[in-house]
Amino acid sequence: MHTIWKGSISFGLVNIPIKLHAATEDRDIKLRTLHKECHSPIKYEKTCPVCDVEVKNEDIVKAYEYTKGKFVVLEDEDLEALRKENEDKAVEIIDFVKINEIDPIYFQRSYFMSPNEGGGKAYSLLRKALEESQKVGIAKIIIRAKEQLAVVRVYNNTLVMETIHFPDEVRNAVDVPNVPEEDKVTEKELDTAIMLIDQLTTEFEPEKYKDDYRTALLELIEAKRTGKELVTPTEKEPVSNVTDLMAALQASIDRTKPEKKKETATAAKKKKTAAKPKAKEKKQA
Incomplete structure (x- = not known):
């Protein structure tokens, strides 16, 4: 390292x-x-707008602009x-x-x-x-x-x-615009939001989080490099335009329920499968 x-x-x-x-x-x-015409890498040259010349590294100095257009040069x-x-x-x-x-x-x-x-x-x-x-x-x-x-x-x-x-x-959070000062939510909305959080709560496993954009970009680059046909990924289910907060919370809970039920069913099935050999051993004894 x-x-x-x-x-x-x-x-x-x-x-x-x-x-x-x-x-x-x-x-x-x-x-x-x-360059779009010949695909040559573009050069970024350092030039002085006043002298209209390219400036070499040895002719460059560092400075602090303490007011507009006025500098303190630092050697x-x-x-x-x-x-x-x-x-x-x-x-x-x-x-x-x-x-x-x-x-x-x-x-x-x-x-x-x-x-x-x-x-x-x-x-x-x-x-x-x-x-x-x-x-x-x-x-x-x-x-x-x-x-x-x-x-x-x-x-x-x-x-x-x-x-x-x-x-x-660290900038002052007080300067962030349009932040509501008071919580204008009902108890039912809060309870439902907490229920949704509970349903989505899990242990933090960093390995399960991937950079999907980077993966897709690498696949695109490789496909273009090798001349392969580009495969269009399956589109995600569009997010419904629910404007009512309570309705949105309830829809979110309903949407996560199948996943939770599936996980519970899988866990129960594994538990049942694991218990079977013990029952067989008891019978043989």
Whole structure:
């Protein structure tokens, strides 16, 4: 697994040399843009609209636009010195909290943490301490020239660092337009909605969720590449345009009932089948 960062993490006076590895990957299908006439890939050139010339990488500088059309230019040396100053610092766990106190809206990206040379025992100690205390660590780290707030927790016997947003990066929900302030629902509507939720409630099994669009796109690409005939998928049953909330809830419950009955019948059949050999054994005895 590719190492994307090397350093150390500490809590109190305990220092753990670690490596970070990306825990997730982007599986999006990247499509190129081509010239329609000759199917050549399109080039995206950097040009200056004032000088009307193509600009090379060595002629580009970074700047911050503090007001419309006015910039503060930042030299590479300034940014490098700032980055180095912060990256040299060990990642320190500054607090321990319960993970259910952190709303999921804060979470960004996950990284597996592995111990670097000599860090195995301290790594195991932190892992065991987090498991026993049922807490997660809050730390700061510099990744790709950006300071990140992060959560350190245990996942499948491995320490995971999950970067999280700073509070000022999460927009205020109060600013979301058209959100009703009061619940204008009847008790019957609420009871029916809860009944529908109960019927659709199951255990979370991530393996059963698939990216249907990506699968269909790959099939389309392969069919076009090999010249095969494209098969039109079976259309889903159209959603009925029910405007009455109560009617929509009841229709939803009725729609899910056959599936639940089928699951119950299958489970009962399996139970009955499993019980038969025991009855036969009793008879033989």
